[in-house]
Amino acid sequence: MTWQPQQLPADHPPVNSGKIGVLIVNLGTPEAAETGAVRRYLGEFLSDRRVIEIPAIAWQPILRGIILNTRPKKSAAAYREVWTDKGSPLAAITADQAAGLQDRLGESAMVEWGMRYGEPSIPRQLQKLMDAGCERILLAPLYPQYCAATTATVVDKAAEWLGEKRWQASLRTLPPYHDDPAYIDALAADISRQLDALDFTPEVLLLSFHGMPKRTLELGDPYHCHCRKTARLLEEKMARSDLRMVTTFQSRFGPAKWLTPATDTTLEEEAAKGTKRLAIAAPGFSADCLETLEELAIRGKEQFMEAGGEQFATLSCLNTSDAGMTMLEAIIRRELGGWI
Numbered sequence: 001m002t003w004q005p006q007q008l009p010a011d012h013p014p015v016n017s018g019k020i021g022v023l024i025v026n027l028g029t030p031e032a033a034e035t036g037a038v039r040r041y042l043g044e045f046l047s048d049r050r051v052i053e054i055p056a057i058a059w060q061p062i063l064r065g066i067i068l069n070t071r072p073k074k075s076a077a078a079y080r081e082v083w084t085d086k087g088s089p090l091a092a093i094t095a096d097q098a099a100g101l102q103d104r105l106g107e108s109a110m111v112e113w114g115m116r117y118g119e120p121s122i123p124r125q126l127q128k129l130m131d132a133g134c135e136r137i138l139l140a141p142l143y144p145q146y147c148a149a150t151t152a153t154v155v156d157k158a159a160e161w162l163g164e165k166r167w168q169a170s171l172r173t174l175p176p177y178h179d180d181p182a183y184i185d186a187l188a189a190d191i192s193r194q195l196d197a198l199d200f201t202p203e204v205l206l207l208s209f210h211g212m213p214k215r216t217l218e219l220g221d222p223y224h225c226h227c228r229k230t231a232r233l234l235e236e237k238m239a240r241s242d243l244r245m246v247t248t249f250q251s252r253f254g255p256a257k258w259l260t261p262a263t264d265t266t267l268e269e270e271a272a273k274g275t276k277r278l279a280i281a282a283p284g285f286s287a288d289c290l291e292t293l294e295e296l297a298i299r300g301k302e303q304f305m306e307a308g309g310e311q312f313a314t315l316s317c318l319n320t321s322d323a324g325m326t327m328l329e330a331i332i333r334r335e336l337g338g339w340i
């Protein structure tokens, strides 16, 4: 029997289009700063076995019976404090990063953005790229430090989608870039620029990374080591003898032991031991979000000032800064090597 084009499966892209797709991915965020939307988002996020490593039979009753009845109202109030005209900051900034990357890559690749939890979902965006003829796709989780709860779960979700395809697009994934000179240089330049623009001279620069349960370090997750290495390289690169740099971990969740030192207790301890002027940066977050704009810039400031601090500044993440976009373009282009 001779091959007929109409025999192509319905989900097949245009033949030999040769197009390349890039999907940048971040964590996910609620659709609205309202209790119901936050409950739906947290329900999906906190049901991920990569995020909460407790057997579902024990965890789901706690999640459905307690957490989803209490936390969404509190979190929605926090989201309202940082919500923008364009929606959640994390979604708005990620969309802008994709548009900026598209401008920089031009015709050589089609760029989309997606979220691991909520919308636009990874399957939806992978399908969009494939429908547009992309046969090769670079999946780029925008987490500089590898963590099973973030990087690996993005790859799991894409693999789940691939598992339903008869004819799969070829997929590459962006490796962690915690020690990549392009990333360290971008952070050093952007943080130095922001420090120089402050109207005070900080004594301490806190480098606050998202926390993880301590057990994940003991189980072999490289996340903690990646954060420490980023911090060490950044400190070396910035070479500021006038500034004491301290690495901390934020956003503790639940009763288990998390990585230490914790950002909130460090802020109080620093103030208590006499530090008056402090700046805080969050190098592990590619985009500003609830964790930086509310937890650090609002709650963190309150904690430091109430404990005796006098001047406090939260620095922006790389977002769509020149330094950040130049870094993103460089690491994505490198990964597309051989394709474009």
Ligand SMILES: C=CC1=C(C)c2cc3[nH]c(cc4nc(cc5[nH]c(cc1n2)c(C)c5CCC(=O)O)C(CCC(=O)O)=C4C)c(C)c3C=C
Pocket: 027, 028, 029, 030, 042, 051, 052, 071, 075, 088, 090, 143, 147, 149, 150, 210, 211, 212, 213, 223, 251, 253, 284, 285, 288, 289, 290, 291
């Ligand atoms: C056990 C719970 C959590 C783990 C593990 C965890 C890991 C983790 N998270 C990020 C990045 C982000 N987390 C964000 C919000 C957020 N994180 C948790 C819990 C865990 N995170 C919760 C419950 C929330 C929601 C907000 C709240 O109710 O407090 C965000 C911001 C999302 C936004 O909409 O702005 C980011 C980004 C990393 C990098 C990480 C592990 C390394």
Ligand SMILES: [Fe+2]
Pocket: 210, 251
């Ligand atoms: Fe988180």
Ligand SMILES: [Fe+2]
Pocket: 251, 290, 291, 295
């Ligand atoms: Fe938080």
